[in-house]
Amino acid sequence: MDGLDICQSGTSMFRQSIRICRAPEGESGGIQQYTDQWRVSTDRKEHFPVTRLAQGRTTHLERAEIAAETLRFFDAGDDPSIRQLASALQVTPSAIYHHFASRAEIVQAAVEIVWQEILVELLARIGDPFETDPVEVLTVSGIVVRKAFVEHATIAPYMAATPQPDDLTSGGVAMFSSLFERFGLEGEEAAEAFHMYASYTFGTALFAANRRVANRELERNSKSNNGNGKGAPLINPEAAELSSEKTRDAIAEVMDVSSTDPDRDEELFEIGLRRVIDSLRPVRA
Numbered sequence: 001m002d003g004l005d006i007c008q009s010g011t012s013m014f015r016q017s018i019r020i021c022r023a024p025e026g027e028s029g030g031i032q033q034y035t036d037q038w039r040v041s042t043d044r045k046e047h048f049p050v051t052r053l054a055q056g057r058t059t060h061l062e063r064a065e066i067a068a069e070t071l072r073f074f075d076a077g078d079d080p081s082i083r084q085l086a087s088a089l090q091v092t093p094s095a096i097y098h099h100f101a102s103r104a105e106i107v108q109a110a111v112e113i114v115w116q117e118i119l120v121e122l123l124a125r126i127g128d129p130f131e132t133d134p135v136e137v138l139t140v141s142g143i144v145v146r147k148a149f150v151e152h153a154t155i156a157p158y159m160a161a162t163p164q165p166d167d168l169t170s171g172g173v174a175m176f177s178s179l180f181e182r183f184g185l186e187g188e189e190a191a192e193a194f195h196m197y198a199s200y201t202f203g204t205a206l207f208a209a210n211r212r213v214a215n216r217e218l219e220r221n222s223k224s225n226n227g228n229g230k231g232a233p234l235i236n237p238e239a240a241e242l243s244s245e246k247t248r249d250a251i252a253e254v255m256d257v258s259s260t261d262p263d264r265d266e267e268l269f270e271i272g273l274r275r276v277i278d279s280l281r282p283v284r285a
Contacts (some may be wrong), residue, residue: 025127057128061089061091061095061096061098061099062099063099063109065089066085066089066096066099066100066109067106067109067110067112067113068105068110068113069085069087069088069089070106070109070110071110071113071114071152071155073085073088074110074152074154074155075090075152075154075155077150077154077216078154079154081103082097082103082106085106092100096193106114106156107155107158108144108164109160110158111154111155111158111161112168112175113175114148114152114155114159115159115168117148118144118145118148119168121142121144121147121148122140122141125140125144126140126141129175129179130175130178130179133182134179134180134182135183135274135277137179138179138197138273138277139270139273139274139277140200141271142200142269142270142273143266143269143273145201145202145205146201146204146205146208146266146269147266149202149205149206150205150208150209150210150212150258150262152209153208153209153210153212153213155208155215156205156209156210157206157209158205160202160205160206176194177190180193180194181279183281183282184281184282184284185280188280193280196276196279196280197276197277197280200272200273200276201273207258208258208265211256211258211259212258212259215259219223225249
C-alpha cells in the first residue's frame with residue numbers, strides 16, 4: 001500500500017470538488033471530502049465571448065445547467081433531444097452546442113452527476129474506504145450503486161456503459177484494488193472477484209431499473225399478476241407435482257418485488273450481495 005496516492009477530484013468535466021484522499025503516512029483523517037457548487041470549466045470561455053442573455057433568461061447558460069436539465073428529463077422518463085433541452089432551457093440549440101460537442105457528451109455529463117451522488121452517499125455512510133472493513137465497503141458500495149440506478153432508472157443503461165478514462169474511474173479502480181488486496185486477493189484472483197461482484201451488483205441494478213421503465217412504458221400495474229399479484233401462476237397438475245405450493249408461492253411473491261415492495265427488494269439484494277462477497281474469500285490450503 002506504500003505510495004498509493006488516491007486523490008480524485010470528481011469529474012474533469014465539471015471540476016466539482018469532491019475528493020477522496022488517503023491520508024499521508026502518519027496523519028489522521030483518511031478521507032478529505034468537501035463539496036462546492038458546480039464550477040464550469042473556463043476552457044471554452046477563453047474561446048467564446050460572453051453573449052447577451054437569451055430572452056426569458058436571467059443568467060448565462062452553463063454546462064452544469066445543461067447536464068442537470070438532461071438528468072431531469074431522464075428522471076421524468078424521457079430521453080431528450082437537443083431541441084427539447086433547448087426549449088426547456090429557453091435557449092437555441094446552437095447555445096447548447098456552444099458548450100458540448102455532441103449529445104453523447106451531454107448524456108455523459110448527466111451520468112457523471114449521478115456518479116457524484118453515489119460517491120457522496122458512499123463516503124457519508126462508510127467514511128474512509130481505505131480504513132473501513134472491506135466487506136462493509138463492498139456491501140455498502142453495492143447498495144448505494146443499485147439504489148442510484150433504480151432512482152435514475154431511465155439513464156441507468158448509460159451508467160452501465162464502458163467507463164470513461166477519467167479521474168473518477170481511475171480512483172474507483174485503485175479503491176477496489178485496495179479492498180480486494182485487504183480481502184486477501186491479488187492480481188488475477190482480485191480481477192475475477194471484482195468481475196463477479198460487479199456482475200451481480202450492476203446486473204441486478206439494471207434489471208430493477210429496466211423493469212421500472214418497462215412497467216411505466218407499458219402502463220402495467222406491478223401488482224397485476226393474475227389479477228391480484230399474489231400466489232403462484234396457474235400451472236398444470238403434472239408440473240405442480242414437481243414442486244411444493246409453498247415454494248411456488250414464495251418465488252411468485254418476489255418475481256416483481258422491485259415494484260411491489262422496494263424495501264423487501266433491497267433487503268433481498270443485500271442478502272445476495274453478502275453471500276457473493278462471502279464466496280469471494282480466498283481458500284488457502
